[in-house]
Structures are given as structure tokens and as C-alpha cells.
Amino acid sequence: MPNKPSPRFATALAVEAYKLRRSLALLLAAVAPLLIAVFMFFNLVRMKRPVPWELALEIPVSIWAFFMLPMCVTALTALVAHTEHGSRSWDYLRALPLPRWHLYAAKALCVVGVVAAMSVLTTLFSVFAVQLAGWWKPAVAVTGTPDFAGHALLLARVFAASWLLVAVQLWIALRYASFVPALATGIGGTFFAVVATSAKAGIVLPWQIPVNQMATDPARADLALVLGCVGGLLAFALMLWRLGRREVLA
Amino acid sequence: MPAAIETLDLTRRFGERTAVDRVSMTVPERSIYGFLGRNGAGKTTTIKLLLGLLKPDAGFARIAGIDVAADRIGAARKIGALLEAQGFYAHLTGRENLALACRLLDLPGTEVDRVLEVAEMSAHGRRRVADYSLGMRQRLGLARAMLGAPPVLVLDEPTNGLDPEGIADMRRFLRELPTRTGATVLLSSHLLDEIERTATHIGILSDGRLVLEGALAELKAGLAGEVAIGTDAPERAAALAREHGFDVSHHDDELIARFAPQEDVRNAAAALNRVLCTAGVRVHALAPRQRSLETLYRQSAPAALA
Numbered sequence: 001m002p003n004k005p006s007p008r009f010a011t012a013l014a015v016e017a018y019k020l021r022r023s024l025a026l027l028l029a030a031v032a033p034l035l036i037a038v039f040m041f042f043n044l045v046r047m048k049r050p051v052p053w054e055l056a057l058e059i060p061v062s063i064w065a066f067f068m069l070p071m072c073v074t075a076l077t078a079l080v081a082h083t084e085h086g087s088r089s090w091d092y093l094r095a096l097p098l099p100r101w102h103l104y105a106a107k108a109l110c111v112v113g114v115v116a117a118m119s120v121l122t123t124l125f126s127v128f129a130v131q132l133a134g135w136w137k138p139a140v141a142v143t144g145t146p147d148f149a150g151h152a153l154l155l156a157r158v159f160a161a162s163w164l165l166v167a168v169q170l171w172i173a174l175r176y177a178s179f180v181p182a183l184a185t186g187i188g189g190t191f192f193a194v195v196a197t198s199a200k201a202g203i204v205l206p207w208q209i210p211v212n213q214m215a216t217d218p219a220r221a222d223l224a225l226v227l228g229c230v231g232g233l234l235a236f237a238l239m240l241w242r243l244g245r246r247e248v249l250a
Numbered sequence: 251m252p253a254a255i256e257t258l259d260l261t262r263r264f265g266e267r268t269a270v271d272r273v274s275m276t277v278p279e280r281s282i283y284g285f286l287g288r289n290g291a292g293k294t295t296t297i298k299l300l301l302g303l304l305k306p307d308a309g310f311a312r313i314a315g316i317d318v319a320a321d322r323i324g325a326a327r328k329i330g331a332l333l334e335a336q337g338f339y340a341h342l343t344g345r346e347n348l349a350l351a352c353r354l355l356d357l358p359g360t361e362v363d364r365v366l367e368v369a370e371m372s373a374h375g376r377r378r379v380a381d382y383s384l385g386m387r388q389r390l391g392l393a394r395a396m397l398g399a400p401p402v403l404v405l406d407e408p409t410n411g412l413d414p415e416g417i418a419d420m421r422r423f424l425r426e427l428p429t430r431t432g433a434t435v436l437l438s439s440h441l442l443d444e445i446e447r448t449a450t451h452i453g454i455l456s457d458g459r460l461v462l463e464g465a466l467a468e469l470k471a472g473l474a475g476e477v478a479i480g481t482d483a484p485e486r487a488a489a490l491a492r493e494h495g496f497d498v499s500h501h502d503d504e505l506i507a508r509f510a511p512q513e514d515v516r517n518a519a520a521a522l523n524r525v526l527c528t529a530g531v532r533v534h535a536l537a538p539r540q541r542s543l544e545t546l547y548r549q550s551a552p553a554a555l556a
Contacts, residue, residue, distance in 0.1 A: 007323075092337040095302065099323070
């Protein structure tokens, strides 16, 4: 293999995306938004009066940001990391003639991409569920005009605010071959985020930062967005640096 | 012959323990180098140093002339590895696994067909790796190591976990590798028989140190001749033989006489027989022992057999 050009990051990214084929991670990406939509459908049909579009769009985002997102990120990062831990591929991958940070950055981008796709699917499935409920029981058909632009902005903010959460969970999942540290951290973080929803300190808790985008105080939401987004980028950079230099001994 | 792999004073410590201790090894081009040592002798650590997975505390390693520490990526382009851990994605097919490696190595897709054919795996490429037997996974690992036809192949315990038929099959395959691919093969194992049947050169590692290295045939030719003495009175026979200047020792309940390398075994055995019979010791067998890798191993790494 003489005089090869420098390895391209796009190649590592494409390979990482290909690994998702027929994987449990991809199944999770479809199932979690579907569960929210199923809940939305049954929640609406049990009602006696119609709800406005504004509320019908807000409920799924709240469920997503409050509970489903931190739990899904925990499971998703563990599954993606386990693709290599489970098959004991790290030695092979790390011995390849390409910069090691490519491997980790490709994984991080794939996870972020899947989370973005799940965010979109949550809305799409929920809108479908809302329409289906209205067709099934016309008395609860949603009223008013949907503000899809505003909803998309809120969804984008929740997504960007989740980067610190993704970085923390992915780092732990990649660092430890066992599922336990990543799952324990994710479940523990989500537990505290749920039981202490209105805690002031929640704004710095990675598992609670996304739901802070729905705070009534815009300043709090903005600060949470900066912490989640910029903190996430910094954590990703630190993760790439540390994991790229690390010697895997076992 | 120029060296495909060369290390000088390669050292790696884990805390207080020195896993690889000033190892200076030379693997000639197009050779099959049997890298021997018991479990824990430092073989896998040495291989990880060659692959750039670990950093040495001292010394250096060169692959095809490229310093691994200075240019890991350049050295990695010259080497294909089958590591003990197999590293395949079980939910993908063998062909898909190879295609992923191919992309990461920036190789054309036709490489997949080539290596599948060399590894005699063409018929199984479209099956999911989860459905493969261990032998098939090992072959797939070999196929992956051969992607891009690297000049050096490092195979860590390639027969581990295989059944006897699979081992024989793998041995035949490994013997043919340099001819088929033109590559130099570093074959790590703790099985003497496997190395003896496959390797052209050997390096023996004991407690992190390289205690013997060279062409297997030359090393065996330089071995002292040995005969196993069958007698009813081994203690007396040993004492008598030693009195007459013979080098005699006990190994696994056997009394072994070792002669000087240049000495004719037949003449020496006759002289020994005469000494024992004259003294009235009943000798019922004097069996010449083959000059084997086991003898070489026993002499150079005695601790390993303890």
C-alpha cells in the first residue's frame, strides 16, 4: 500500500453509519418516538374535549426532553459503543492506518445524527397520532393552527442542548467495555432529572438541560442552551483527545 | 535478507512488572517467524507494540523499515493483523465486514473477492458472521489481515479454539501463505508442535526476554544429540555415566544423555552403553531422540516448562 493519501474522515463516518444497519441502535431510534406517539393517541382519545394544536405539539416534546431523550441517549450510546466492545474490535480498529480520533468522532457524529432523527420522528409520529385520534374520535380533533416553525425551533433547541448529555454518555460508554458504568450513570442522571425537575442546579445537570428549553424564564432556557451546546462541543473535543491517546490494555 | 520486522531493546513495563524486556528481534523477509512463549511471556504485548497499540518505554520497533513510534500510520500500512480477539460485527455478513475494513483502508471493493478467495472463504462471504464457526471466523480474520496485500502479517494465536481438523487445515494454509501472498508472517503461539510444523524461523520469549532466535533448521542442526536410556537402575546409571564424563539428566521420568553437537551420536551411545554394561547395569533401551523444537525450547526457556 505505497504512497497512500491521508485517510479521509468522511470514510470513517460512512463506515460508522453502515454499522448501524440491522443494529439494535437503529431499532431503538424508531421505537422510542413511536412509543410517544402511541401515548399521544391513547391520551387524546380518552379526552372529552379537543385540545389546541399548540398543546398537542408541546406534549410530545416535553415527554421527549424530560424523560425519553436522556434514557434513549443512555441506551443508544451504550449500544453504539458495544458494537466494538462486544465484538472486541478496538484493537483491530486502533491498529488501522488512520488517525484514531476519526473512529471516535465518527461514532459521536452518528449518535448525534440518530438523536436528531429521533427528534424529527417524535414530531412526525406524534402529528400522525394526533390526526389519527381526531379521525378515530372527531370530538377530540385538534383545534387552531399548528405553529410548525415555532415547534421546529423548540425541537432544535432541545436537540442542541442535549449535546453535553450525548458527550458525557458516549464518553463513558466508549471508555468502559462493560454496560454497567454507562447505564448506571444514565439511569442515575435521568432519575435525578425527573425527581428534581424544578431544582435550580438542574440547569447544569446534563440530563436535565434539554427539558430546561421549556422553562418559562427565557434567560434560564438560553443559559441551558449555551451550557448544553457549547459544553457538549468542549466535552466532545476532550473526549476525542483523551480516547485517541489512551492505551487499551485489556 | 533485509528485515521485515526489527526491534532493538524494545521494553514495556506495567507498573513494577516488565512485560517486554529489551527484546531485539529480527524477522527476515518472506519468512514464517514462529513467536513462541508460554501464556504471559510477553508475546501479545510485543505484538501490540509492533502494531502501535502500546507505546514502548524504551527501544524501538520497525516494520519494513518504518519506525512505529515515529510514524504509526505509515508502519500500519505495511502490516495486516489477526489478533486474538476477532473483532467482527456479528450482525453483518463476512463480505460486509471485509467491505467496511476495505473502505477504512481506502482499497477498491475488488479486494474483498481476492482475499475471500485466498482464505478459501468465497462460498461463505454472504452469510452473517453470527452463523460462522470459529474456524471460519479465523479464516475471515486472515482474509481481513490480507486486505491490501501488506508485506507483513502478524497472526496472534491463529489456531486458538480450533478443533484438530481446523488446526491441521490452518497449518496447511499458513505454510502456503508466503508463497501465495509474498508476505512475511509473524506467527505467535504457545504450541510448539504448531510452530515446528509451520515456521522457518523462531524467536522464543521467556518472562519478557527473547532467549533464542534464528532459522529453525540451523538451530536444530546445532542441537546436541540425545539418547534416552532405558534401565532398571536409573540412579546408578546416571552416577556411573557422570563419572565417565557423560552429561546425563532426568526429564519427565526419563534418563537422558546429551552429547556434544559435533559428536557422532552412534559412537557416543555405544561408548555409554559399554560403560553401563561393564559396570553391570542392565540396559534395555538406548533410544536416540529427535532434534526437536521442544529440545530447543527446553534448553532456552527452562522456566516455561516448570
